[in-house]
Structure formats: C-alpha cells, structure tokens
Amino acid sequence: MAGLNPETLLRAYAVGLFPMAERHDDATLYWIDPEKRGILPLEKFHIPKRLLRTVRRETFDILCNTAFEQVIRHCALPAPDRNETWINDEIVKLYLDLHELGRAHSVECWRDGNLVGGLYGVALGGAFFGESMFSRETDASKVALVHLVARLRKGGFKLLDTQFVTRHLAQFGAVEIVRSGYRELLSSALDVKADFYPELDPSEFDGFLQSTTQTS
Secondary structure, three states: OOOOOOOHHHHHHHHEEEEEEEEOOOOOOOEOOOOEEEEEOOOOOOOHHHHHHHHHHHEEEEEEEHHHHHHHHHHHEEHHHOOOOOOOOOHHHHHHHHHHOOOOEEEEEEOOOEEEEEEEEEEEEEEEEEEEEEOOOOOOHHHHHHHHHHHHHHHHEEEEEOOOHHHHHHHOOEEEEEEEHHHHHHHHOOOOOOOOOOOOOOHHHHHHHHHHEEEE
C-alpha cells in the first residue's frame, strides 16, 4: 500500500475500510473490510458493576489529546495478553498526521503524573473509529472507554466502530453486524455533524453513568 496519506486514509474510512499491518515490524499495510464488523451501540452501552465503582472512585485523571503519540506508541507495544501488534511505524506516522489535522484523538488515564492507560481513534462526521487501547494499571483502558462513550454521546456521535468484537468489548455491549448493515450505519453517521469536545459537567457525567445501569 504505497503512498498512503491522511486524505486517502479518511476516504477509506468513509467507505468502511481501515489499514493494518501483519506485525509491528512488517512495513506492509493491508486494507481490511471484514464480513462482520464490530460496533458498540452508544445508547446500549453497559458498564459492569465493578468497573462502575472504579469509575466513581475517580482512580485516574482523564485527559484528551495531551499525549497522543505516547498513547499510540504504548498501543504498539506487546502486552501480557498479546505478543504481537498490528501497529507498525507507518501506522504511527499516519495517525500522528491525522492527529495534527484534528481527526485522530486520544483519551488518556493518568495517575500521579504517569500515563497508565488510554485509547485512540479517528473521528469523521458522527462516526468514531476506535483503533486500539492499552493499560499499564488495572482497568485503565476500560475507564478510558467509559469516558470516550460519555463524550461521544454528549457530542452527538451515532456510531462507535470497534472493528472486531473481543471478550473485552463484549462486556460493554459490543456486537457484530454484517458488512451491508455496517455500511448503512456508517453512511448515516457520516452525514451528522458531531463534536468531540462537548461540555460535559459532573452532573451530566453522573447521569450518563446512571443510564448505563438502566440499559444493562
């Protein structure tokens, strides 16, 4: 996939494609278009009770877009549950460029001044394409996901694309849909003007947390 640039990447997202490498040390990128796509329905998002208690304790300081490069580079590293990742140097460069354009965002968990977890993804219209997440402390990536969903719902987003459904994501309500159904949802979401930086005060966030227990 030679000559890939941020503009081409955004056009690919708009038709349902995303890039991956086979391994972090493989320079080749491939377009992925799964027959079944993972999504996390925003209005049916569910927070497990134990995690809800962690979120309410405010264990982490939550920030957005203050350490995007650190987040993606952490996501590219092997972890206890994954010996290999699909994020190579070309992926890192492309998404740093998207971040500079205001299209790629990170949600970060900090504790005592240290980055201990987070996630990143791409925003386009009313769709957010979740790319990867990492944890260096228990539940850090999950807490980042909770804050991402609160932000997306408040900002008017209609689609949270998770690419695939893992056991980690299934506990929050992630489901698989067929390619044609995904493309219909994507097309509708792209017509929406959403805001990744909505004002979300503590009472609204608490209301969001309450709604996740009512829909579980």
